[in-house]
Amino acid sequence: MGKEDRKAREKERRRNQIIDAAERIIFSKGLEQATMDEIAAEAELSKGTLYLYFKNKTELYLAITQRGSDLLNSQFAKVFAGGHEHTGLELIRLLGETYLNFVRENPNYFNAFMYYESLSNVEELKSSKHAERCEENRREALNFMIRALQIGMQDGTVNDSYEPKELAVVILSSTRGITAMSHMHGTGYHFEMLDEMEISVDMLFENFLKLVGAGIASDDARKRWMTDSHNFETNGK
Missing domain, CATH: 1.10.357.10 (Tetracycline Repressor, domain 2)
Structure with missing residues (x-):
């Protein structure tokens, strides 16, 4: 597997990691009550990393x-x-x-x-x-x-x-x-x-x-x- 393939797979893995975390937070608290800070913490990522993948909560x-x-x-x-x-x-x-x-x-x-x-x-x-x-x-x-x-x-x-x-x-x-x-x-x-x-x-x-x-x-x-x-x-x- 080449370097670019590994990067692409890692990016997709992290993207799914964020969506999984967002589901846990939003499904338990509701969309309005959930925050990007909480989702980032649940995904064990920095808020800055979260915004690299999703520009806002609506997009997520x-x-x-x-x-x-x-x-x-x-x-x-x-x-x-x-x-x-x-x-x-x-x-x-x-x-x-x-x-x-x-x-x-x-x-x-x-x-x-x-x-x-x-x-x-x-x-x-x-x-x-x-x-x-x-x-x-x-x-x-x-x-x-x-x-x-x-x-x-x-x-x-x-x-x-x-x-x-x-x-x-x-x-x-x-x-x-x-x-x-x-x-x-x-x-x-x-x-x-x-x-x-x-x-x-x-x-x-x-x-x-x-x-x-x-x-x-x-x-x-x-x-x-x-x-x-x-x-x-x-x-x-």
Whole structure:
């Protein structure tokens, strides 16, 4: 290994060391309460070294967001790893379940996603390589859904009268809304209306999947979709 390769590997190792430390501090204290001094101390580096890698706390949090979106998209990719094992309609359901499970298991990354989507400083985003990568990941996630819809239209399980790109945007946007509700309910926010109506978030999400599936499925595939949804509910997944 050459000198330049060693330098590059050391730089990447230290960069990940900083992101690991930032996750521990920010995830435990919150973004507003966390300071760069605390992150530098957690990483066992000087504050000056920290700023060599990340110009401010926002850029560092965007690096965390990128890490989370990288992980989420790697899980989306696994949905397609089975080749022709699933129909397009089944892939759509699996993508939805994967997203919900990711948020349940990684609520802090979902907080980072919501923060990224709330940023309004366009110039700051344009100058951030991490924001650029987050945007690439968001497009890739959309393409996973488009691909599932196209597969479904080809195998006859999805109604081919829809435009795949437009439908993918509708499904992903709706899924994010339902998932956000699940996330907030599970992390301390209280939805009195849901409790008063005795509606569980899990059943809300399950019925949402049924509605989406029944709405886009071909006539032949609709019955199977509803049966699979029933099995999902019965097994408590």
